[in-house]
Amino acid sequence: MKTMRLLPVTWKWPGAILSILGLALGFAAELGEFSFSWLKFIVREKNSFLDTAEEDFTNEVALTLTIVGLLILAFTRERDEDERVRLIRLEAFQWSILVNFIIVLIGNWVLYGGSFFWLMTFNLFTPLVVFLLRFYYVLYIRESGAGKLNSIL
Amino acid sequence: MKNRVKEERARLNLQQQELAERIGVSRQTIHSIENNRYVPSTVLALKIAALFQKPVEEIFELEEGD
Numbered sequence: 001m002k003t004m005r006l007l008p009v010t011w012k013w014p015g016a017i018l019s020i021l022g023l024a025l026g027f028a029a030e031l032g033e034f035s036f037s038w039l040k041f042i043v044r045e046k047n048s049f050l051d052t053a054e055e056d057f058t059n060e061v062a063l064t065l066t067i068v069g070l071l072i073l074a075f076t077r078e079r080d081e082d083e084r085v086r087l088i089r090l091e092a093f094q095w096s097i098l099v100n101f102i103i104v105l106i107g108n109w110v111l112y113g114g115s116f117f118w119l120m121t122f123n124l125f126t127p128l129v130v131f132l133l134r135f136y137y138v139l140y141i142r143e144s145g146a147g148k149l150n151s152i153l
Numbered sequence: 154m155k156n157r158v159k160e161e162r163a164r165l166n167l168q169q170q171e172l173a174e175r176i177g178v179s180r181q182t183i184h185s186i187e188n189n190r191y192v193p194s195t196v197l198a199l200k201i202a203a204l205f206q207k208p209v210e211e212i213f214e215l216e217e218g219d
Contacts, residue, residue, distance in 0.1 A: 001194075080179035084191050143185060 022065025
């Protein structure tokens with residue numbers, strides 16, 4: 001059964017670097033109020049209904065870098081990508097969707113206001129992070145061929 | 154499902170890595186098949202049987218509960 005094509009293995013490091021850059025910029029922009037002043041643009045001039053709208057696009061850039069970087073990491077093939085790795089990959093995607101939505105559901109009821117906002121902000125990219133964590137955990141720890149230990153893990 | 158991949162591999166004096174390379178999968182996959190942690194696809198099972206020059210049913214056997 002054919003599954004989706006994946007990027008060549010050489011894309012891993014670019015993906016990792018992009019994600020780290022994006023995450024760092026995102027934290028700096030949201031928590032540290034850092035921004036690139038040349039990314040501030042007038043989106044809309046003042047008209048009869050509304051005031052001038054000015055938007056700082058630093059956080060948009062941060063999110064784009066993060067998502068693109070994580071997508072690259074998630075959709076890059078392993079060095080030894082065979083049918084077993086593809087199956088593990090597929091199951092990891094299923095698992096990450098389930099786990100991510102459970103976290104959102106729980107957060108929906110126990111977090112309010114600012115904390116809920118942070119949950120939603122992280123949720124813009126945590127499905128991919130959870131997938132990567134699950135995929136590499138199963139691939140390298142649980143199914144690493146270490147013998148009896150695998151059944152426990 | 155049980156299989157006799159390990160025995161057949163020993164009969165041909167092959168390491169897991171060598172068998173893996175000849176079939177076109179990773180060593181971990183061969184290891185997983187031999188330890189019944191992974192059921193190979195039909196194509197992979199046929200390739201393994203062809204390499205061992207045996208019919209596929211002599212290498213892979215259905216169990217109760219499959």
